[in-house]
Amino acid sequence: MFDLTNDERKVILFLAFVFLLGLGVNFSSKRFMPKKTPASFNENLGRVNLNTAEQKLLMSIPGIGEKLSQRIIDLRESIGGFGNVEEIKKIKGVTEAKFDKIKDYLFAQ
Amino acid sequence: MKNILGYLAVCFCLGIIYVYLFKIVFWPCYILGVVVITACVLLINKELGFDILLLVLFFILGALNLKNSYTTPNSDISRYVYCKNSTSLTVKGFVNSRPVIKNGRVSFVFRTEELQFKKNNYKTRGNILVNTKNEKNLSYGEELILFGNLYRPYRLSNRGVPVAMRIKNNSALVRLHKNKGRLIKRLAFYLKDNAESVFMQHLSPLAASINNAMILGEKKHIPAVVYDYMIKSGTVHIMVVSGFHTGVIVFISGIFLKILRIPRKVRYFGIMFCLILYCLITGASTPVVRATVMGIFLVTGYFFQRDPDIKNSLSLAVFFILIINPKDFFSVSFQLSFVSVAAIAYVYPCLRSFFKTEKIKMKFLRVLFEGCLVSLAAWVGTAGFIAYYFQIFSPVTLLANMFILPLSSLIILSGLSMVIVSIILPSLSGSFVAFNEVSVFILLKLNSLLIKLPYAYHYF
Numbered sequence: 001m002f003d004l005t006n007d008e009r010k011v012i013l014f015l016a017f018v019f020l021l022g023l024g025v026n027f028s029s030k031r032f033m034p035k036k037t038p039a040s041f042n043e044n045l046g047r048v049n050l051n052t053a054e055q056k057l058l059m060s061i062p063g064i065g066e067k068l069s070q071r072i073i074d075l076r077e078s079i080g081g082f083g084n085v086e087e088i089k090k091i092k093g094v095t096e097a098k099f100d101k102i103k104d105y106l107f108a109q
Numbered sequence: 110m111k112n113i114l115g116y117l118a119v120c121f122c123l124g125i126i127y128v129y130l131f132k133i134v135f136w137p138c139y140i141l142g143v144v145v146i147t148a149c150v151l152l153i154n155k156e157l158g159f160d161i162l163l164l165v166l167f168f169i170l171g172a173l174n175l176k177n178s179y180t181t182p183n184s185d186i187s188r189y190v191y192c193k194n195s196t197s198l199t200v201k202g203f204v205n206s207r208p209v210i211k212n213g214r215v216s217f218v219f220r221t222e223e224l225q226f227k228k229n230n231y232k233t234r235g236n237i238l239v240n241t242k243n244e245k246n247l248s249y250g251e252e253l254i255l256f257g258n259l260y261r262p263y264r265l266s267n268r269g270v271p272v273a274m275r276i277k278n279n280s281a282l283v284r285l286h287k288n289k290g291r292l293i294k295r296l297a298f299y300l301k302d303n304a305e306s307v308f309m310q311h312l313s314p315l316a317a318s319i320n321n322a323m324i325l326g327e328k329k330h331i332p333a334v335v336y337d338y339m340i341k342s343g344t345v346h347i348m349v350v351s352g353f354h355t356g357v358i359v360f361i362s363g364i365f366l367k368i369l370r371i372p373r374k375v376r377y378f379g380i381m382f383c384l385i386l387y388c389l390i391t392g393a394s395t396p397v398v399r400a401t402v403m404g405i406f407l408v409t410g411y412f413f414q415r416d417p418d419i420k421n422s423l424s425l426a427v428f429f430i431l432i433i434n435p436k437d438f439f440s441v442s443f444q445l446s447f448v449s450v451a452a453i454a455y456v457y458p459c460l461r462s463f464f465k466t467e468k469i470k471m472k473f474l475r476v477l478f479e480g481c482l483v484s485l486a487a488w489v490g491t492a493g494f495i496a497y498y499f500q501i502f503s504p505v506t507l508l509a510n511m512f513i514l515p516l517s518s519l520i521i522l523s524g525l526s527m528v529i530v531s532i533i534l535p536s537l538s539g540s541f542v543a544f545n546e547v548s549v550f551i552l553l554k555l556n557s558l559l560i561k562l563p564y565a566y567h568y569f
């Protein structure tokens with residue numbers, strides 16, 4: 001009917017076999033994969049990066065207003081970026097109590 | 110028998126239709142597939158037996174392919190959407206599309222990789238559609254952490270993503286300042302942005318919107334009236350990037366590479382690269398993927414110095430698209446795109462021999478008449494589908510295509526040339542701009558005139 005040569009038949013069968021195998025593997029991986037595979041999530045999730053955040057983003061953190069956000073940016077520019085969050089304690093107005101309040105929202109990278 | 114691939118593609122599609130209409134269980138069907146493939150190996154030297162089994166095998170492969178696509182992975186993000194309660198989640202991933210800004214809101218497709226749910230972290234996969242008001246300067250590939258509510262949109266968006274996320278506030282979007290996008294896709298979006306800005310800078314808003322649709326596949330700025338006129342005259346297909354555009358790209362890139370004196374065989378690779386790039390620029394919709402696959406196979410044919418065959422290229426394009434996503438078979442764009450090309454491939458030769466076009470002595474008249482027959486073949490192929498999906502029957506299409514197709518080809522050529530020239534020699538772009546504006550004006554005038562003809566179109 002199709003007048004295929006023996007080599008052509010072999011090629012078509014090989015491709016069909018690979019596709020069939022692929023379908024089986026794909027279906028099994030979807031079906032039998034555990035629903036919840038633990039992942040190494042970023043521990044800074046949901047926090048604001050002190051080294052890249054704009055003023056508006058810093059101001060979205062409870063406890064940081066316009067003045068403090070501006071001071072953070074000024075210090076960042078003067079020291080060329082924060083090495084760790086503790087460094088914001090140098091800023092005027094960041095008391096120990098204030099730092100405890102805002103530290104969970106911040107990270108430096 | 111020629112065009113074996115065509116028969117195999119038809120059987121593959123029949124398998125897809127079978128699963129769409131009837132319920133099957135994957136594993137028994139899979140075992141049947143293994144049995145049939147084994148029988149094929151055993152009967153490899155038998156003529157008829159092998160051929161029939163091969164057709165059955167492709168039917169089963171089509172059926173299994175659709176069944177497999179219906180199954181979502183256990184780790185898919187959509188499994189975390191619950192019917193009653195909107196779920197608050199934190200997800201990590203990257204922007205997987207070009208962000209679209211509309212009415213002060215930014216929306217983009219986000220490829221998820223990890224999620225945090227009830228203080229536990231899990232690996233996940235799948236896309237979500239994200240809407241936010243705050244960040245407007247996002248780009249493709251940017252890695253983000255988002256916090257928001259997952260929900261299923263009431264109406265499926267045109268991006269075909271079944272899950273969406275509403276971002277709560279400014280601090281719910283954290284930019285990780287890493288780009289995870291593919292280089293070729295980034296290049297495609299960069300070129301698209303540049304081409305769009307060239308159109309916006311040089312052309313009037315109407316001409317820019319028409320050029321954006323015809324060349325870049327962005328139809329959102331076309332006025333509704335213009336679109337309506339095109340539907341009535343049956344020429345709306347020129348607004349969809351398709352095989353014609355691919356042909357223009359092959360032509361332009363071929364000439365450009367020839368001017369640079371690049372060797373013939375290397376030039377073919379250059380053309381293929383340009384085709385893939387253009388496919389990505391226009392958003393890789395079904396008609397353009399179909400046309401790109403066909404174009405690549407035709408160019409490959411030239412590379413190996415084999416006679417290119419449109420029917421085999423079309424069948425390969427069917428396989429290529431349906432293997433990746435078998436659900437595309439039920440989309441209107443897939444059906445119209447393939448039916449029109451299939452009609453040109455199968456009906457046009459019959460019409461040509463029926464009207465005996467080779468007897469027309471004048472070359473110009475013969476080419477014109479053959480062009481009309483191509484248009485007639487495409488119209489015959491698509492008329493039924495258009496009547497079914499859009500409830501419109503427009504006999505004026507035949508006449509309209511004769512004038513509008515050459516005009517649209519001029520618009521595409523001048524538009525593309527304008528983009529290239531304005532980057533290389535901006536001072537020369539003026540003449541292309543004027544030509545493009547005039548062509549768009551004539552196109553719109555002609556279209557509005559044609560639909561005013563008696564019995565031009567009929568709504569059911």
